Structures are given as C-alpha cells and as structure tokens.
Amino acid sequence: MNDLDSLCQSSLFSEIAPNDIKKILKCLSATRKEYAKDEMIVREGDFVNDIGIILHGIAQSTKLNIAGKQIIVSLHYPGGYTAVLTAVSRGRKCPMSVQALEPLAVLFIPVKNILSRCTKLCMVHEQLLGNLFDSIAERALELHDRNDCLIMPTIRDKVLTYLIRVSSEVGAQTFSIPFDREALAEYLDVDRSALSRELAWMKRDGLIDFYKNEFKLLNN
Missing domain, CATH: 1.10.10.10 (Winged helix-like DNA-binding domain superfamily/Winged helix DNA-binding domain)
Structure with a gap:
C-alpha cells in the first residue's frame, strides 16, 4: 500500500479525490517522517501541534497508571491518527504516549493549517474541516468504548x-x-x-x- 492509498483510507480525507489530496497536502505544509520499531512518536506530557496520520505500520497509545503500570489505550493502523484529540485541544499536554510497534511512517499536518481558511481549494477545505470534526467524534467514541470495559467490576x-x-x-x-x-x-x-x-x-x-x-x- 502506498502513501496515497493510506490517506484515501483516512477519515480525514473522506470524499476527497486522490488528486485533490495531493494538492491540499502542499497547501497544508504536510511533512512525512519515518520511525523505527519501538521508537516513540509522542511522549506522555508532550505538546502536540500536528495531526499525525499513519501511512504504514502499526502504533499503540499507552499511558501509565498511578502504580506505574503501562496500560494500552488503543492501536493505530494505516489511515489512523496519532494524538488527534490533543492536537486540536489548543495547548493541552498529551495524556498518553504513542509508540511504533513496527517500522512506521507518519504524515504530520499542522492543525492550524487545517483550521485556517484556504483560498485555493475552498470546497475541498470545507470537506476537510467537516471530516476533522467527524474524526474527533470517532476518536472520542473509541475512548468511550474502552472506558466501557474498564468500568466493569470483574x-x-x-x-x-x-x-x-x-x-x-x-x-x-x-x-x-x-x-x-x-x-x-x-x-x-x-x-x-x-x-x-x-x-x-x-x-x-x-x-x-x-x-x-x-x-x-x-x-x-
């Protein structure tokens, strides 16, 4: 799977044509970065200003509980996000770490560029903004699903x-x-x-x- 295929699978680019994805990535000043297995992408307590979209590989979000034990929060696959809720929260520190479980590539997009008005691809940018809000809701529901497990008594x-x-x-x-x-x-x-x-x-x-x-x- 190439990078564009992964982006087409991402909910951020839902209903956006592949050619328009290529164009808007330049407008958004997106950058690509690769990580080795076990390398940290985000550390708990970091400030996050970019939305990260996984292009290939698998990552996991973890956090430490009060006893210092690592807890897996979620897994992230191609097309998925890294720390999307923190990126859009305006100045809050990331409450969890994100680590590569295998060699990984991530596309980073400054969230301020997504939230800013675009004069070149207005319709595409409007779709992108709508997709971002849908993605935030989806991620929040994923965390809600996990919390449903954690609150069970046995x-x-x-x-x-x-x-x-x-x-x-x-x-x-x-x-x-x-x-x-x-x-x-x-x-x-x-x-x-x-x-x-x-x-x-x-x-x-x-x-x-x-x-x-x-x-x-x-x-x-």
Whole structure:
C-alpha cells in the first residue's frame, strides 16, 4: 500500500479525490517522517501541534497508571491518527504516549493549517474541516468504548464487554482480536495470569471458545 492509498483510507480525507489530496497536502505544509520499531512518536506530557496520520505500520497509545503500570489505550493502523484529540485541544499536554510497534511512517499536518481558511481549494477545505470534526467524534467514541470495559467490576465482565463489542463491529460470532494475552491484559488493565485463568473458566462455562487471538462467542 502506498502513501496515497493510506490517506484515501483516512477519515480525514473522506470524499476527497486522490488528486485533490495531493494538492491540499502542499497547501497544508504536510511533512512525512519515518520511525523505527519501538521508537516513540509522542511522549506522555508532550505538546502536540500536528495531526499525525499513519501511512504504514502499526502504533499503540499507552499511558501509565498511578502504580506505574503501562496500560494500552488503543492501536493505530494505516489511515489512523496519532494524538488527534490533543492536537486540536489548543495547548493541552498529551495524556498518553504513542509508540511504533513496527517500522512506521507518519504524515504530520499542522492543525492550524487545517483550521485556517484556504483560498485555493475552498470546497475541498470545507470537506476537510467537516471530516476533522467527524474524526474527533470517532476518536472520542473509541475512548468511550474502552472506558466501557474498564468500568466493569470483574475480569469476566471486562472480557465479555470487549468481545461482544468486537463481534458487533465485525458482524460475526467468530473473529480475531489485535491483542496477544499480554496486550489484552494491558488494554483491560488486569493481571495477565488472572486474565488467562478467567478465559479458561469462561471456556469451561461455555461462554467462549478461543485459540490464541481467535475468539468465538457462544450463547450470546
């Protein structure tokens, strides 16, 4: 997948023609940067002035809880954003870190250039602004979905809340999740050993079946 294909997948450029994307990137003074595996793109506490769009590779957002334990907030794929909410929040520090999980390329666009009026591609810029607001709402809802898992009182409730949501999103009872056991434990903010035990008990009780990161919901 080339850079333009990734940008066409980004919600920021929804309903914008590929040729217009090329033109408006120049107007927006967009810059491309590459990162090595495990390199930090944004650190918790940084000021962020640019919207980052992933061109290739996968990144993850993490933060430290009060005990110093790393918690996975979300994963970011080509076409997705890095710290979009912080970029548009006008001076707030980023509440989480963003790290490359594999070699990564990111396109950075100064948010002030998106919010400024453009005299050359007005209709395209109007679409871009609308897309930006839609993207902000989408990102906020993603965080809301994760919070739904975190507020559940038991590990079983957290797991079921997450798996039912993924099943609903893909429209199937059998599906893959993007996490291994350690990452899923971090995402749900639970102990890995306790999670493994609970998954085994849920399988015994006929709630789920699974192999590695392949899951099937039963009786739901």
